[in-house]
Amino acid sequence: MTNIPTWVSSYLRSMIIVMLVVTISVIGFSQPSYAGLVIRGGTCSAQAFINGADSDMSGYITDLSVNYTDETTKKEDFWQFRPLTASGQDFNQYCVATSDQIEMKGGVLRADRLPGNDLHYLLNGKAKEIAKVLTRYPMFSELHIME
Structure with a gap:
C-alpha cells in the first residue's frame, strides 16, 4: 500500500467538507432567508437610529426597535404592519426597507416579540449603512391614500 502525501490527504478532506456543505444547503438545511419588510416609526436618519439604540464609537447600533413581517416585501403594504407609539398612536413618519436591503447593508434582525406586538424585532448594524x-416612506402627500 502506498502512502498518500499529506497535502493530498488534506486537499481531499477539504473537498469532501465543501461537497457536504453544498449538498446540505441545496437540500434545505441552510439558514432561512428573511424576505420581508422592516418598519421603524420616527425620524429616519443614522443619528436618530444611534439615539434610539445602544451604539459604539464607530456608529454600530445594537437593539434598534423595529417591526418585521415576512408576509410581504411591498413597501406600500407597510401600513398594516407599522409600529405604534406607546400610547397606541401613529408615528409622524415611518422608515421602511425590505429585509434584503437591510441585510445587504450588514444589518441583522433578531426576533424580540413583545406582548401585543408579535412583529417586534431588534436590528443591529452600522447606523450609517442602515440609514441608506x-x-x-411614504411621503406625507401619500398618506391620504392609505386612510
Whole structure:
C-alpha cells in the first residue's frame, strides 16, 4: 500500500467538507432567508437610529426597535404592519426597507416579540449603512391614500 502525501490527504478532506456543505444547503438545511419588510416609526436618519439604540464609537447600533413581517416585501403594504407609539398612536413618519436591503447593508434582525406586538424585532448594524436603505416612506402627500 502506498502512502498518500499529506497535502493530498488534506486537499481531499477539504473537498469532501465543501461537497457536504453544498449538498446540505441545496437540500434545505441552510439558514432561512428573511424576505420581508422592516418598519421603524420616527425620524429616519443614522443619528436618530444611534439615539434610539445602544451604539459604539464607530456608529454600530445594537437593539434598534423595529417591526418585521415576512408576509410581504411591498413597501406600500407597510401600513398594516407599522409600529405604534406607546400610547397606541401613529408615528409622524415611518422608515421602511425590505429585509434584503437591510441585510445587504450588514444589518441583522433578531426576533424580540413583545406582548401585543408579535412583529417586534431588534436590528443591529452600522447606523450609517442602515440609514441608506431604511428611509422615510411614504411621503406625507401619500398618506391620504392609505386612510
